Amino acid sequence: MSQVFRKEVRFSGSGGQGLILDGIVLARAGVLDNYKVTQTQSYGPESRGGSSRADTIISDGDIYYPEAQNIDILVALTQVACDKFIFEMKEDGILIVDNNLVKNISVSIGKIYEEPFTEITLEKLGTELPMNIVTLAFMVKITKIVSEKSLEQAIRDSVKPMHIELNIKAMNLGFDLAKKYL
Amino acid sequence: MAKEKKEKVVENMETEVVAEDTRKVVLMQGNEAVARGALAAGLDFYAGYPITPSTEIAEILSEELPKKGGKFIQMEDEIASICAIIGASLAGAKAMTATSGPGFSLMQEGIGFAKATETPCVVVDVQRGGVSTGLPTKPSQGDIMQSKWGSHGDNPAIVLYPHTVKECYELAIRAINLSEKYRTCVTLLLDEVLGHMREAVKLPDISNVRIVNRLRPTVPPEWYKHYDENQKYISPVASYGEGYRFHVTGLAHDALGFPTNKASEVAAQMKRLKRKITHNIRDLVQIESYMMEDATVAIFAVGICARSAKAAIKAAREYGIKVGLLRPITIWPFPDDAVKKMLRDVDTIIVPELNEGQLINELHRLTKDKADGKIIPIQRSDGEMITPTHIFRVIKEAH
Amino acid sequence: MANIPQKVVHKYLRHNKKFPHVWCPGCSNGTTLGSIIRAIAELNYDRDGITMVSGIGCSSRMPVYVDFNTLHTLHGRALPFATGIKMQKPEQKVIVITGDGDATAIGGNHFIHACRRNIDITTIVLNNNIYGMTGGQYSPTTPTGDRATTSPYGNIDPVFDICELAMAAGATFVARTTAFHALETQDIIKKALEHKGFSVVEVVSACPVIYGRLNKKGGGPEMMMHMRDNSVPLKATEKMTPEQLEGKIVRGIFKQVNKLEYCDAYANLMSQFNVKEEAKK
Numbered sequence: 001m002s003q004v005f006r007k008e009v010r011f012s013g014s015g016g017q018g019l020i021l022d023g024i025v026l027a028r029a030g031v032l033d034n035y036k037v038t039q040t041q042s043y044g045p046e047s048r049g050g051s052s053r054a055d056t057i058i059s060d061g062d063i064y065y066p067e068a069q070n071i072d073i074l075v076a077l078t079q080v081a082c083d084k085f086i087f088e089m090k091e092d093g094i095l096i097v098d099n100n101l102v103k104n105i106s107v108s109i110g111k112i113y114e115e116p117f118t119e120i121t122l123e124k125l126g127t128e129l130p131m132n133i134v135t136l137a138f139m140v141k142i143t144k145i146v147s148e149k150s151l152e153q154a155i156r157d158s159v160k161p162m163h164i165e166l167n168i169k170a171m172n173l174g175f176d177l178a179k180k181y182l
Numbered sequence: 183m184a185k186e187k188k189e190k191v192v193e194n195m196e197t198e199v200v201a202e203d204t205r206k207v208v209l210m211q212g213n214e215a216v217a218r219g220a221l222a223a224g225l226d227f228y229a230g231y232p233i234t235p236s237t238e239i240a241e242i243l244s245e246e247l248p249k250k251g252g253k254f255i256q257m258e259d260e261i262a263s264i265c266a267i268i269g270a271s272l273a274g275a276k277a278m279t280a281t282s283g284p285g286f287s288l289m290q291e292g293i294g295f296a297k298a299t300e301t302p303c304v305v306v307d308v309q310r311g312g313v314s315t316g317l318p319t320k321p322s323q324g325d326i327m328q329s330k331w332g333s334h335g336d337n338p339a340i341v342l343y344p345h346t347v348k349e350c351y352e353l354a355i356r357a358i359n360l361s362e363k364y365r366t367c368v369t370l371l372l373d374e375v376l377g378h379m380r381e382a383v384k385l386p387d388i389s390n391v392r393i394v395n396r397l398r399p400t401v402p403p404e405w406y407k408h409y410d411e412n413q414k415y416i417s418p419v420a421s422y423g424e425g426y427r428f429h430v431t432g433l434a435h436d437a438l439g440f441p442t443n444k445a446s447e448v449a450a451q452m453k454r455l456k457r458k459i460t461h462n463i464r465d466l467v468q469i470e471s472y473m474m475e476d477a478t479v480a481i482f483a484v485g486i487c488a489r490s491a492k493a494a495i496k497a498a499r500e501y502g503i504k505v506g507l508l509r510p511i512t513i514w515p516f517p518d519d520a521v522k523k524m525l526r527d528v529d530t531i532i533v534p535e536l537n538e539g540q541l542i543n544e545l546h547r548l549t550k551d552k553a554d555g556k557i558i559p560i561q562r563s564d565g566e567m568i569t570p571t572h573i574f575r576v577i578k579e580a581h
Numbered sequence: 582m583a584n585i586p587q588k589v590v591h592k593y594l595r596h597n598k599k600f601p602h603v604w605c606p607g608c609s610n611g612t613t614l615g616s617i618i619r620a621i622a623e624l625n626y627d628r629d630g631i632t633m634v635s636g637i638g639c640s641s642r643m644p645v646y647v648d649f650n651t652l653h654t655l656h657g658r659a660l661p662f663a664t665g666i667k668m669q670k671p672e673q674k675v676i677v678i679t680g681d682g683d684a685t686a687i688g689g690n691h692f693i694h695a696c697r698r699n700i701d702i703t704t705i706v707l708n709n710n711i712y713g714m715t716g717g718q719y720s721p722t723t724p725t726g727d728r729a730t731t732s733p734y735g736n737i738d739p740v741f742d743i744c745e746l747a748m749a750a751g752a753t754f755v756a757r758t759t760a761f762h763a764l765e766t767q768d769i770i771k772k773a774l775e776h777k778g779f780s781v782v783e784v785v786s787a788c789p790v791i792y793g794r795l796n797k798k799g800g801g802p803e804m805m806m807h808m809r810d811n812s813v814p815l816k817a818t819e820k821m822t823p824e825q826l827e828g829k830i831v832r833g834i835f836k837q838v839n840k841l842e843y844c845d846a847y848a849n850l851m852s853q854f855n856v857k858e859e860a861k862k
């Protein structure tokens with residue numbers, strides 16, 4: 001059987017961090033790159049706070065089960081999320097954390113990227129709100145899971161017109177942060 | 183991919199989409215696909231009450247219906263919602279509501295009224311986890327039996343069950359079409375995961391969608407019978423305000439719609455309600471057979487469990503295990519014939535479902551000469567899904 | 582108040598089909614049906630343009646007798662059904678016939694929300710202070726202390742004032758009359774039908790066979806006379822002391838104001854999209 005391209009991505013943290021939007025934007029970018037995609041989420045009753053996760057699966061084959069089971073890429077923005085989901089990762093998976101929010105990484109994983117995403121976003125853009133897009137763009141630059149062009153288009157398609165400019169800045173900030181690793 | 187298409191056999195694909203998809207691929211949520219499908223089918227009227235995980239359907243329709251001259255109203259509760267759509271339908275509208283378990287329970291009396299009075303309408307139930315208020319943001323398949331038996335008295339049901347976002351769109355259209363064609367309340371059952379899940383879909387141009395409208399009377403008002411006994415179970419239906427001045431009641435009624443206690447007239451009504459379903463099984467029942475040709479092990483599942491099953495089948499086939507899936511797309515009326523064939527053809531049947539055993543009872547009903555050990559349940563009702571790995575393990579053990 | 586000849590009244594009834602009716606001897610529902618029909622005749626409404634909707638109960642059997650578009654629904658739910666019809670066909674004159682239990686107990690929530698929306702429906706509440714159809718259980722308007730089959734020791738529940746309830750909830754036309762005052766009922770219903778918005782007419786009604794018997798109120802004629810002797814027109818109450826008003830049924834139009842009607846509000850909302858109301862079909 002031929003090897004199909006299939007990546008399972010999980011964004012995890014707490015409600016209000018914009019993780020579900022990350023999942024949707026990545027899924028849209030996947031669609032633009034002509035992949036099959038599914039995107040699911042799990043959350044509690046809280047709009048803000050509480051635990052939150054969004055899964056995006058991108059593949060060139062059919063996707064039946066829509067939740068990530070063997071995570072290729074985990075973005076963890078709280079300690080709790082990191083502790084919980086790191087055990088669902090593939091051994092050679094990629095873990096991306098905000099190192100102000102995640103202090104301990106309990107097991108070794110293929111590759112770990114630690115950046116103070118929230119702090120840098122606040123410092124460079126004057127607001128920490130688009131931290132989710134900074135993180136997403138960082139991840140895309142590192143993993144090349146979707147094209148940068150499609151990511152930009154997906155952001156434009158997913159946020160309100162008045163917020164596009166800020167989010168594109170956030171995307172570029174994320175790309176810049178990733179450059180030192182490439 | 184082409185090979186895979188061959189392996190899927192959808193029986194009775196009187197599909198609602200009559201031409202190839204021409205539009206571009208979009209990312210769409212299951213709930214949104216239901217709303218878009220309903221609009222494509224010509225939805226005129228929506229009444230609803232907010233409830234997780236169905237609310238997106240109401241939100242989208244509140245935005246879209248006024249643009250096309252349709253009506254949207256948020257009622258004071260789910261009881262009012264089902265009643266309002268029945269009223270609107272009697273006034274000529276294609277009408278729909280959407281809810282989740284607790285609201286579906288509240289709607290049952292109204293659903294019975296729609297069926298008894300043969301008023302077309304559609305109820306979407308995006309099932310949540312658990313009994314009672316349960317788990318609002320978690321999946322279950324706990325309303326399978328309720329969608330058949332929820333309302334009191336014998337009230338034959340038509341219930342459709344999608345497993346992809348694209349199917350949400352297609353079956354929303356089909357639900358409205360069938361409600362119009364059969365003059366009844368049709369239920370669309372979704373899993374929470376599917377309602378909230380986004381998937382890449384290619385939707386057809388609306389001009390390629392087959393639309394069914396209820397039959398309208400051609401006779402003058404003085405000859406009109408709201409339930410014409412001379413028609414074969416489904417008679418043309420007038421709307422209020424068109425000169426027909428008919429009566430509608432939830433009481434047992436005669437051909438004109440007036441209340442009756444007369445046994446022969448009551449029997450005629452009950453017979454009509456039943457036969458319009460049982461005499462049209464071929465039109466109503468849709469199933470998908472997936473890799474069943476050579477299968478010795480079959481999985482029988484709906485909705486999200488059918489997706490887990492397909493993933494498990496793919497893995498098991500790589501080990502050389504001949505396993506397939508039989509998936510009812512119409513769950514009520516139940517696909518008795520297809521299930522009987524499956525019972526004959528395979529050695530073992532695995533029934534994964536997100537409840538304590540509802541679909542499996544229907545298999546037992548049809549199993550007279552087969553040991554029950556051949557039917558293996560996988561049941562889960564804790565708000566989590568049955569994973570492909572779990573099903574794969576059971577397939578291997580069964581093999 | 583025009584005098585409407587019998588023949589005209591019959592035009593609005595399913596005269597040959599559905600009579601005799603189910604109501605008991607002495608019941609005032611037939612009298613009120615007469616008042617409703619005469620009000621409609623006076624307004625010369627087209628039968629095809631009227632939809633009469635009811636819930637469950639004695640009074641809710643009314644639609645089967647009238648030659649309009651008619652709908653006999655579920656207990657308490659007449660108003661949401663009517664709301665669906667009115668929204669879909671705003672040109673229909675929608676009349677809801679309901680009782681005290683139907684409107685204010687099981688249908689209480691629908692009642693207050695229909696009032697709040699100010700949707701153009703005329704709701705006629707035939708208040709006979711009892712659940713008649715089920716054999717005489719106490720309702721939200723059974724006077725405290727009275728007997729019902731479920732209050733054998735006297736009813737301990739306080740009562741709803743249907744008109745106060747309707748006014749507080751936002752109905753824009755609210756009136757009360759009694760079945761005895763048949764011509765006044767006809768006139769008030771006519772005004773209610775002409776009112777654009779949600780109108781509520783409470784018709785104090787007599788149930789001699791059950792409520793009357795359980796509470797020793799006499800037969801039909803005695804209960805009618807009680808309505809005559811114990812009710813006062815709203816105007817007359819201005820000069821009455823609270824003591825004099827004790828136990829009296831106040832009759833008249835309590836509220837009549839113009840406010841944006843619900844279907845009009847929806848049409849306004851739709852107008853920004855440039856669609857025609859009945860564009861399709």
